[in-house]
Amino acid sequence: MSAPAATTPRAGIQIEPTLSVAGLKKHFPLKGGLFGKSTGTVRAVDGVTFDVAQGDTLGIVGESGCGKSTTARLLVDLIRPDDGAIRLDGKLVGGDLTIRDLRRQVQMVFQDSYASLNPRLTMEEAIAFGPRINGMPETKATQLAHSLLNRVGLEPRRFAGRYPHELSGGQRQRVNIARALAFSPKVVILDEAVSALDKSVEAQVLNLLTELKAELGLTYVFISHDLNVVRYMSDRVMVMYLGQVVEIGPVDAIYGSPTHPYTRALLAAMPSMDPDKRTMEAPLSGDPPNPINPPSGCRFHTRCALADGVCSATEPSQQILATRGHLAACHIAIRGSGHRLAEARA
Ligand code: SF4
Numbered sequence: 588m589s590a591p592a593a594t595t596p597r598a599g600i601q602i603e604p605t606l607s608v609a610g611l612k613k614h615f616p617l618k619g620g621l622f623g624k625s626t627g628t629v630r631a632v633d634g635v636t637f638d639v640a641q642g643d644t645l646g647i648v649g650e651s652g653c654g655k656s657t658t659a660r661l662l663v664d665l666i667r668p669d670d671g672a673i674r675l676d677g678k679l680v681g682g683d684l685t686i687r688d689l690r691r692q693v694q695m696v697f698q699d700s701y702a703s704l705n706p707r708l709t710m711e712e713a714i715a716f717g718p719r720i721n722g723m724p725e726t727k728a729t730q731l732a733h734s735l736l737n738r739v740g741l742e743p744r745r746f747a748g749r750y751p752h753e754l755s756g757g758q759r760q761r762v763n764i765a766r767a768l769a770f771s772p773k774v775v776i777l778d779e780a781v782s783a784l785d786k787s788v789e790a791q792v793l794n795l796l797t798e799l800k801a802e803l804g805l806t807y808v809f810i811s812h813d814l815n816v817v818r819y820m821s822d823r824v825m826v827m828y829l830g831q832v833v834e835i836g837p838v839d840a841i842y843g844s845p846t847h848p849y850t851r852a853l854l855a856a857m858p859s860m861d862p863d864k865r866t867m868e869a870p871l872s873g874d875p876p877n878p879i880n881p882p883s884g885c886r887f888h889t890r891c892a893l894a895d896g897v898c899s900a901t902e903p904s905q906q907i908l909a910t911r912g913h914l915a916a917c918h919i920a921i922r923g924s925g926h927r928l929a930e931a932r933a
Contacts, residue, residue: 603677604638604639604640604641605641605643605675605773605774606662606674606675606693606774607638607672607674607677608635608636608637608638608658608671608672608673608674609671610634610636610670610672611632611634611635611658611661611672611673612630612633612668613631613654613666613668613669614628614633615629616628617629617879627880629878630829630830630878630881631654631830631878632654632657632658632661633654633829633830633831634671635654635658635671636832637832639774639806639808640806641773642800642805642806643807644800644807644821645821645822645823645825646809646810646811646817646821646823646825646838647659647824648814648826648827650812650828650871650874650875652829652875653827654829654830655778656778656779657830658827659695659776662693662695662774662776662808663689663690663695663776664680664686664689664690673689675692691721691770691771691772692773692774693773693775693776694767694768694774694775694776695767695775695776695777696760696763696764696767696776696777696778697763697779698778698783700756700759700760701756703763704751704759704762704763705751706752708750709747709748710732710741710746710747710749710751710754710762711747711748712732713766714731714732714735714736714765715728715729715731715769716766717769718770721770731769732747735765735766735768736762736765738765738768739764739768739795740761740795741762741765746762755788756783756784757784757791757792760780760792761792764792764796768803772805773805773806774806774807774808775805775806775808776807776810777807777808777810778810779811779812781793781816782811782813789816793819796820797820807820814857818838822837822838823836823837823838824836824837824838824842826841826849826850828849828875828886829881831886832916833847833849833887833915834846834847834849834913834916835912835913835914836915837910840910840913844910846908846915846917846920847917848887848892848893849887849890849891850915853871871890876889883899883900884901885898885901885902885916885917893919893928895918895925895926895928897925898918903916903921903924904916904921
């Protein structure tokens, strides 16, 4: 894995991002037939690059199968990348940062709160388990578990001795958050972490996450199919389509002036509380194409209402737009690309 360390422009100062990802790739071979021969490759993550500044939340959105959860799993080393570089505070994972350190410093909270917990461990044991196997004395690990239970709003006297089946989904997710915090991580990846909760519980857990971020200086990667929740939680938003980043930028720019036709279609399909802004038709028709054999050129061209000749022939590079740190990969944004709507080359 190799790529130069990136910097994030903020208020005119170049600062080292907490998390920096460059050219990340994960392709899954498909095997079939009698002898398990390779029959194709799923390009789940195909050259993904982004930075997350310290204390920021990067929201990741896209339809299912776009590669957002595979990206999350690559970030916590649940699966190994085929190519690309991941840096934490400038240290290269697998180089000057060991995988063991990465697993401590980057924690993940999953959607399924029940499957994430061992049914045979009490809540106290579940939280203390990680620190204990990393060398913390038992008494200290138990004290830590109690203080974290308290911090996530579960009174230790009532909850420390309970088993996962004795808790509600929201309570279990609070325990999973406490478990992640037991490692004092720098980055927490939240993969659809509130999606299975009902709306009132979801709001409480989101508020807890916001408080913890401010209090502990955490950096989040927040993955969700719910664009309203992503807007509420994120400082920056990354839009993925078929394993690639099609647009990334500050939350206001993505929601206020989206540039990529896919981002615009996703946002147009978002339910609005304002009756004047409701769309009756889903602007995105059909399913994404097969990631085994993605379309040539711009991968969105088979569904894009603005596609032109150049779109199927040439893959668009990411273009920096007017707002700092706002990038989109679309031929319309590329001066002189040959797309009928692009500005002519100066
Ligand atoms: Fe649509 Fe072409 Fe832009 Fe792709 S490059 S999003 S097909 S206009």
